[in-house]
Amino acid sequence: MKKPRRNWAAEPWDDSEMLECTQIVPETPDTWTFTFRSPSGAWFDYEPGQFITLDLPVDPSRGEAGNVQRTYTMSSSPSRPLSISVTAKAHATSVATRWMMDHMKPGMRIRAYGPSGIFSFHRHPAKKYLLISAGSGITPMMSMTTWAWDSGEMPDIVFVHAARRPSDMIFRDRLQQLANRVPGLQLRLTVEEPEPFKAWPGFHGRLSQIMLGLMAPDYLEREVFCCGPEPFMQAVREMLISLGYDMEHYHQESFGAPIATEAEAPVIDDVILDDDAKAQIRFAASEVVATCHETDTVLSVAKRSGLNIPSGCTFGLCGTCKVRKLSGDVHMVHNGGISDEDIEEGWILACCSNPMGKVEIDA
Ligand code: FES
Incomplete structure (x- = not known):
């Protein structure tokens, strides 16, 4: 077997590099494990239990617009850092996982974001x-x-x-x-x-x-x-x-919307967003300025403006849509997908943040 190309001295893999599929293994009749490596030989650094968001071209005829992003917990362990694996089960209604089962082949390269998550x-x-x-x-x-x-x-x-x-x-x-x-x-x-x-x-x-x-x-x-x-x-x-x-x-x-139990008191949020109030978001890296309403989310405005902020759950749980806020205020109600330290450092979750007035985002 060929000695793997290892790039231990270099930085670990980061999501600016695409992933290359190396192996597809059936686990049960409707569940498969997909293994990926970094084409440059970079190693993978993550915490066991974290997830990655895959950008899947489910409809290649529509270019980037035909991509969907799905979040998968890694079934591999960082103690074996040459590759990462996700294990996905196709439900009757799944689009992305079904696409992976039907179309993913060894050698195929896809964009991925992460790793992230705090479940470890x-x-x-x-x-x-x-x-x-x-x-x-x-x-x-x-x-x-x-x-x-x-x-x-x-x-x-x-x-x-x-x-x-x-x-x-x-x-x-x-x-x-x-x-x-x-x-x-x-x-x-x-x-x-x-x-x-x-x-x-x-x-x-x-x-x-x-x-x-x-x-x-x-x-x-x-x-x-x-x-x-x-x-x-x-x-x-x-x-x-x-x-x-x-x-x-x-x-x-979980990547499903959380259901509160009676024992879990709901978070009281007394901010009432005004549907008529105008807001403005400046996406600094893309040099795009968009006017919107306070009731819009930063993620929806980015999408409408043709910008790609990676996202997964879309209800503040997975942390995939984390972006840095450069100035202004947002109203954010998340479900645990961001830490207090990150919030203090100016990060927000785009999917559950509403712009309050003028806001500048690093995206
Ligand atoms: S997409 Fe999951 S937290 Fe925003």
């Missing part, structure tokens, strides 16, 4: 972890577990994963191989429907309080990371709250 156990050091995932929410857990394995200091991890059927379970064999080799990783799998005529050694049914107690009797002492469809995470949150878990130690990742 690097940010919450603890002695014991409880990783809870469902469906493709397993990807950040796989990244963190691989990192823990590669670090040689396997912490105490209970890895809970829920799927509809055993054949839907992504990375099952890899996880079982890891768990067979280290006592610190305890795999707890549950399915709603075991496959007929196949023995299923795991749990059966939806994750419940009783099941959680059996899977991780010391769950109250563990730092919890949860990722999956929003209804699943809502059920986990409500279950932990009712069990008396200290939610300061609960972290979740």
Whole structure:
């Protein structure tokens, strides 16, 4: 096998360079892993659990206008920095992931933005972890577990994963191989429907309080990371709250719009934007000035002006649309996609920031 071209001395990959697809591997009937490298040989520096936004030419006949940007958590680990992988599941309505499955080929180059995100156990050091995932929410857990394995200091991890059927379970064999080799990783799998005529050694049914107690009797002492469809995470949150878990130690990742539980008080926001009030945004790097209304978002004005600010979730969660505000004021209501430090340094999320008067953005 050819010695990989490594550029260790250089800076790590940054998103000014396109990514080149090197490998496509089916994981389950509707889930594939796509691996990318940097053509220059630059290495990848990110935190296990972070995501990347891919710019996909779903309709090449429309040029840039035919691109869609989608955010995918990396299933690879930064402890293996020569490449990155994303593992994507195609739902019935997916456009971008379906395009990847039908059109992505090794050798193809695409633009990508990031890595970003704050869902990583690097940010919450603890002695014991409880990783809870469902469906493709397993990807950040796989990244963190691989990192823990590669670090040689396997912490105490209970890895809970829920799927509809055993054949839907992504990375099952890899996880079982890891768990067979280290006592610190305890795999707890549950399915709603075991496959007929196949023995299923795991749990059966939806994750419940009783099941959680059996899977991780010391769950109250563990730092919890949860990722999956929003209804699943809502059920986990409500279950932990009712069990008396200290939610300061609960972290979740999702690219779906958040649903508040009764226990989570809504953020009171007394700013009422005036639909008639005019605003102006100057995009300094592009030298574009756009007039708009206070009720517009910086992202929508940029798009209308033909500018490309990368975006993912569009509701202030993923952090992909982070841009620097050079002057003026915005009204920003985000969902955790930006840190207080970044806000203090002048960064905003374009998708959930409304211009108040004249604003200058570095884009
Ligand atoms: S697009 Fe996700 S935070 Fe703006």
